[in-house]
Amino acid sequence: MTNWDDFRLVLALARTGAIRQAGAALGVNHATVSRRLADLTRRMGGAVFERISGRYQVTAVGAPVLEAAIRMEAACLEGERRLRAVSPDMAGPVTVSLPDAIARVVLLEELTAFAQANPDISLTLKCSYAYADLDRSDADIVIRGASAPDEHLVGRRLFPYALAHYCARDYFDQVALPDRRWLVRRTPAQWIERSPCPEAPVGYVIDDIDMLHEAAARGQGMIRGACYIAESDERLIRIPGSKVEPWEDLWVLTHPDLRDAPRIKAVMGLVTEALMRSRALIERGETDRCRG
Incomplete structure (x- = not known):
């Protein structure tokens, strides 16, 4: 052959x-x-x-x-x-795979400014929660929550992102206790037993993270969601009695073959610094806004 x-x-x-x-x-x-x-x-x-x-x-x-x-x-x-990886200067393509919410809430302005300041770099954002295979060049850089990423990848572990329980601001006032429902990404959802409303049943399943938060913001039910998403939405409040729980660590990773490329190092440094500036929000759900 x-x-x-x-x-x-x-x-x-x-x-x-x-x-x-x-x-x-x-x-x-x-x-x-x-x-x-x-x-x-x-x-x-x-x-x-x-x-x-x-x-x-x-x-x-x-x-x-x-x-x-x-x-x-x-x-x-x-x-x-x-x-x-052989380009010695700040030029060429860079594809970043990251969750849609991380891009929208934390990184969009920084990445936009970077693209404007570096016109010779062709920046592509793949906004998805699906795993991007760096070995197969699905992306050059990945930003992901993970407990144990592939050991051969290089980069930095930052800090865990947090989860808590949320609902629309007037949900508790307008929905009687027997009628309250949880919206979940998958079943079974054992975490409901440890939630502030363990007696509430599951209303329905929404497998998309952003749609899950949107449904809660529209008053369709209660969720356990990522703090950095929910706390950035004025329509949502943290449910009384909800405790912030650390979840998976955030990682910024690339393939070893790409680690020394100047444009890859520049983008990795940019997103790492931006994520670190938002650490209080992502890791602990801390914001300046008042909760109703």
């Missing part, structure tokens, strides 16, 4: 387990995947994949090809990272 497309095919099919999904990953249609797989099977002298319970799984014939493909992909990704 000398065709890189063969290795890409094996990787895609092994990861997706389906012809159509592999085609989508490769940017081709399912007929092309089927044709290439048939040609590869002929050249290998045996089945590279077999269908088990409706899913394509690599065979003993295909296993060495898959192993080689994984190594080749890793080498290509490493080469791409090293090429991105």
